[in-house]
Amino acid sequence: MAEHVWAARVWLQGDGVGVEDAISAVAAHTGTRPLLLLDVGDNVGGGGPGDSTVLLAEAVRRRVGGLVTVLLDRQTVDSLAGVAIGERVQVLVGGRTVEQDGEPVPLDAVVVGRADGLYEEPKMAHGGLRHFDAGAMVALRTDDDITVVLTSKLVQPITPHQLSAVGLVPASFRAIVAKGVNGPRAGYADVCGGLVVADTPGVTRLSVEGFTYLHRRRPMFPYEPGTAYLPAGLRNQKEMP
Numbered sequence: 001m002a003e004h005v006w007a008a009r010v011w012l013q014g015d016g017v018g019v020e021d022a023i024s025a026v027a028a029h030t031g032t033r034p035l036l037l038l039d040v041g042d043n044v045g046g047g048g049p050g051d052s053t054v055l056l057a058e059a060v061r062r063r064v065g066g067l068v069t070v071l072l073d074r075q076t077v078d079s080l081a082g083v084a085i086g087e088r089v090q091v092l093v094g095g096r097t098v099e100q101d102g103e104p105v106p107l108d109a110v111v112v113g114r115a116d117g118l119y120e121e122p123k124m125a126h127g128g129l130r131h132f133d134a135g136a137m138v139a140l141r142t143d144d145d146i147t148v149v150l151t152s153k154l155v156q157p158i159t160p161h162q163l164s165a166v167g168l169v170p171a172s173f174r175a176i177v178a179k180g181v182n183g184p185r186a187g188y189a190d191v192c193g194g195l196v197v198a199d200t201p202g203v204t205r206l207s208v209e210g211f212t213y214l215h216r217r218r219p220m221f222p223y224e225p226g227t228a229y230l231p232a233g234l235r236n237q238k239e240m241p
Contacts, residue, residue, distance in 0.1 A: 001119050001146065002229075004060065007076055008156055009222070010178030010222075013207070013208075013222055014199070014206045014207070014209070015195065015197065016111065016196060016197040016198060016199030016206040017038055017197065017199060018056050018198070018199060019055060019058050019059060019198065019200055019201075021057065022037060022052075022055060022058075022196050022200075022232045023058045023059050023062060023064050023187075025037075025176040025196045026059070026064055026066070026067055026196075027062070027064045028075065029174055029175060029194065031193050031194060032110045032193070032228045033171065033191065033193030033194070034066075034170070034171065034172075034173045034174055034176050034190055034192050034193065035174065035175040035177050035192060035193070035194045035195070035196055036056065036175075036178060036184060036185070036192035036194065036196070037175050037176065037178070037194065037196045037198060038178055038180065038181060038184060038185075038195070038197050038198060038234070039052065039055055039069075039177055039178065039179045039180075039198055039200050039202075039205055040181055040197060040199055040200055040202075041053075041054070041101065041180050041198075041199070041200030041201050041202025041205040041206070041207060042179045042200060042202045042203075042222070043180050043202075043204040043205065044154060044155070044156050044157060044158050044179045044180060045126075045180055045181070045182075045183055046110035046180075046181065046204040047156070047173035047203060047204060048179055048202055048203055048204045049072065049096075049097040049203075049229070050071065050072035050154045051071050051073060051094045051095060051096050051097050051102075052094065052095070052101055052102045052114075052179070052200065052201075052202050053071070053075045053095045053102035053103065053104065053105045054101055054102040054200050054201060054202075055069065055096040055177055055198060055200060056069050056071070056093075056094065056102075056105050056177075057102060057103070057105050057211070058080045058173070059146055060142070060144070060146060061207075061215070062103060062146075063144045064082070064144075064146070065144045065146055065174070066145055066148055066151065066173055066174025066175060067147070067164065067174060067175045067176075067177065068146075068147040068168065068173045068175070068176055068177065069147075069148055069149070069171065069176075069177035069217065070148075070149045070150075070151060070157060070162060070163075070177070070179070071093055071094040071148060071149070071151070071176075071223065072094075072151055072152075072153070072154050073093050073094055073096060073150045073151070073152055074136075074151075074152040075096065075137065075151075076091050076092065076093055076138075076150055077135070077138050077151070077152050078134050078136075078149050078152075080111065080138070080150075081093050081136075083111055083113050083138075084111065085111075085112060085113065085114060086110065086111065087111050088108070088109070088110050088111075089107075089108075089109060089110075089111060089140070090106070090107070091106070091107055092104035092106055092107075092170060093107055093140070093148055093150060093166060094148075098151050098212070099159045101200070101201035102201075107140060107142055107148065108142065108143070109140035109141055109142045109143075109148070110140065110141055110142075111138060111139070111140060112139045112140065112141045112147070112167070112168075112170060113137075113138070113139030113166040113167035114136075114137065114138055114139070114166065114167075115136075115137040115165045115166040115167070116135075116136060116137075117132075117133055117134035117135045117136055117137045117151060117152065117153065117165070118131075118132070118134075118163065118165075119131055119132050119134075119159075119162065119164075119165035120132070121139050121158070121159035121161055121187070121211055124156050125183075125186075125187060126156065126158040126182065126183035126186060126187060127156075127158075127161055127183070129156065129158065130164070130177065130221075132155050132159070133155070133237045134151040134152065134153050134165075135151055135152025135153035135154060135157045136151075137149060137150065137151050137152070137165065137166045138150045138166075139167065140165045141170060146193060147168065147173070149162070149163065149166055149168070156180060156183055156230075157178040157179055157180050157184050157187070158180065158184055158186075158187035159187045160176075160187065160188055160190075160191050163176070170188075171190045171191050175196075176188060176191070176192060181204075182198070184199075201229050205240075208222070209223060210221060214240075
């Protein structure tokens with residue numbers, strides 16, 4: 001078994017793309033159904049804080065429209081209390097977690113939706129979850145057609161009802177950013193027609209080489225690619241007198 005795992009060591013590292021390539025895929029997408037863009041580095045189910053802005057910042061910088069993302073940002077949601085749908089606002093969104101990658105992104109946008117954050121997934125969902133509470137929610141849209149949904153509570157992105165709860169139509173987007181790895185794949189299967197796995201920086205990133213380690217054995221694959229492996233049985237035989 002160890003030999004089989006070792007032989008597959010390169011394949012097991014995954015095949016995520018970088019931030020720029022992920023947004024390029026969105027820009028090039030012409031399908032009738034949205035792409036599901038997995039923000040792996042900010043996987044809420046794996047411990048991500050849910051407020052990384054690296055993908056949003058790249059989309060804003062390149063003015064790639066048709067994308068929607070959800071960010072945890074209670075501070076900005078509270079600041080928009082009382083702002084009516086249709087009003088234009090200038091706000092900073094996301095990037096509140098010090099340990100996470102990405103800075104708050106400035107948005108000049110129009111408020112396009114509001115909700116109390118209570119919604120339900122009637123079908124079978126990841127982990128058996130059915131009832132959700134994202135707290136107060138606000139949806140914003142820029143003139144470049146980039147939509148940002150802000151929540152007050154952290155919830156896993158495993159159902160398109162998170163978007164429809166705030167008045168959005170999930171199938172109308174070019175790409176839906178989901179801060180997860182496995183749950184969103186099944187949850188958005190009926191809506192999305194393609195998948196992009198983004199190896200974004202963050203506490204749950206895909207490429208383990210991106211982390212800083214204080215204590216680990218050396219050499220070790222994949223950090224030292226030339227590391228050799230000898231199965232335990234052969235190693236024990238080699239050590240025998």
